[in-house]
Amino acid sequence: MPVTKKAGVLGATGSVGQKFILLLAEHPDFELYKLGASVRSAGKPYAEAVKWRQTATIPESARQLVVVGCKASEFADCDVVFSGLDSDVAGDIEKEFKEFGLVVISNAKNYRREPDVPLVVPLVNSSHLDVVARRVKQARAAGTKPGYIICNSNCSTAGLVVPLGALMARFGDISDVTVTTLQAISGAGFSPGVLGFDILDNVIPYISGEEEKLEWETKKILGSVAEDDSFALRSSMTVSAQCNRVAVSDGHLECVSIKFATTNKPSVEDVKQALRDYICESQTLGCPSAPKQCIYVLDEVDRPQPRLDRNRDNGYAISVGRVREDPVFDFKFIVLSHNTVIGAAGSGILIAETLFKKGLL
Numbered sequence: 001m002p003v004t005k006k007a008g009v010l011g012a013t014g015s016v017g018q019k020f021i022l023l024l025a026e027h028p029d030f031e032l033y034k035l036g037a038s039v040r041s042a043g044k045p046y047a048e049a050v051k052w053r054q055t056a057t058i059p060e061s062a063r064q065l066v067v068v069g070c071k072a073s074e075f076a077d078c079d080v081v082f083s084g085l086d087s088d089v090a091g092d093i094e095k096e097f098k099e100f101g102l103v104v105i106s107n108a109k110n111y112r113r114e115p116d117v118p119l120v121v122p123l124v125n126s127s128h129l130d131v132v133a134r135r136v137k138q139a140r141a142a143g144t145k146p147g148y149i150i151c152n153s154n155c156s157t158a159g160l161v162v163p164l165g166a167l168m169a170r171f172g173d174i175s176d177v178t179v180t181t182l183q184a185i186s187g188a189g190f191s192p193g194v195l196g197f198d199i200l201d202n203v204i205p206y207i208s209g210e211e212e213k214l215e216w217e218t219k220k221i222l223g224s225v226a227e228d229d230s231f232a233l234r235s236s237m238t239v240s241a242q243c244n245r246v247a248v249s250d251g252h253l254e255c256v257s258i259k260f261a262t263t264n265k266p267s268v269e270d271v272k273q274a275l276r277d278y279i280c281e282s283q284t285l286g287c288p289s290a291p292k293q294c295i296y297v298l299d300e301v302d303r304p305q306p307r308l309d310r311n312r313d314n315g316y317a318i319s320v321g322r323v324r325e326d327p328v329f330d331f332k333f334i335v336l337s338h339n340t341v342i343g344a345a346g347s348g349i350l351i352a353e354t355l356f357k358k359g360l361l
């Protein structure tokens, strides 16, 4: 009988939470065990508590689970807890879970900047999880439960850092990045979310805190792990972001320009090949949710497009198109990622799969 781990989901009724439920429903390594949300939902069977907005139906394994409040004691039997909590409440709740000795993989922004918290996009910096390995081994040697938090990135950051990481692996440092995003409304969540009246026939050129996240998180994710297991920002890279909300349901599109530090510039074909060739650790480990290909380079002149390309490899892959020379920088291209899969719930699950494959859960 294969070993499975008990999984809890916090914020189970939200935009990200619903994606966790879908992606965990038939998972070979994880069993949906506990679902947490607010007092508005607690005490009800999940199917009654949730306003389900996914095209797939509610998985049978979730329908009758009774939603509980987000108290650590309710989740004591969980091997891993995925958090899709609203950032207004995630701070205190996730701290309680960590202090209770639980493993929390969080989509909320609250702990991303903590110097001892890994900020991980599993397609590009799973090496940052080595810090967790050391802590788990120490805790096991001491006979204690290793409570800790691992953070996912902001969803737009996730789409950006994968091609950047792939190109840096092949051609060395990137010194300058500009990115302009066109972000789907599911990124704003369901409560309250983006009002139809505001977004219909419109583009909103502002998403609170988003540009600062992209400009800072990118440098932590592409940065290094210091001797004392703290995370150092990549100080040699400058990122400039402009973020917009557009009338798309799912899928963040990003217009990216980059400048390499090297004076020995690659060709457009070299750049495209490096993106196609890129392989990440979750693929080599054989993680069940790993994309078949991390980055798909599309040759059509008008791709990627959110509605057509966001579900590539079940939303775990990144699509890149329009790779071409940039007269101001070196190259520019378009990136598309599924904001609630690889940009959120999917990344959390892939992190957990990586930890599981390494015997760390």
Ligand SMILES: NC(=O)C1=CN([C@@H]2O[C@H](COP(=O)(O)OP(=O)(O)OC[C@H]3O[C@@H](n4cnc5c(N)ncnc54)[C@H](OP(=O)(O)O)[C@@H]3O)[C@@H](O)[C@H]2O)C=CC1
Residues within 6 Å of the ligand: 010, 011, 012, 013, 014, 015, 016, 017, 036, 037, 038, 039, 040, 041, 042, 070, 083, 084, 085, 086, 087, 089, 090, 107, 108, 109, 153, 154, 155, 186, 187, 188, 189, 190, 191, 192, 339, 340, 343, 344
């Ligand atoms: N949407 C996206 O693409 C991405 C979102 N994120 C982040 O993930 C988190 C969740 O986002 P999203 O799913 O969009 O948000 P939603 O607003 O859709 O969902 C919020 C969830 O938090 C729960 N919640 C709210 N208040 C409380 C409380 N006091 N106690 C317990 N649970 C509570 C809600 O439960 P209830 O239904 O009972 O109110 C709901 O399940 C946020 O931090 C967001 O910034 C990160 C990456 C991408």
Ligand SMILES: N[C@@H](CC(=O)OP(=O)(O)O)C(=O)O
Residues within 6 Å of the ligand: 087, 107, 108, 109, 153, 154, 155, 156, 183, 184, 186, 187, 188, 189, 207, 210, 213, 339
């Ligand atoms: N802010 C993103 C969603 C997200 O990633 O949020 P956060 O960085 O707070 O986890 C959006 O609105 O599309």
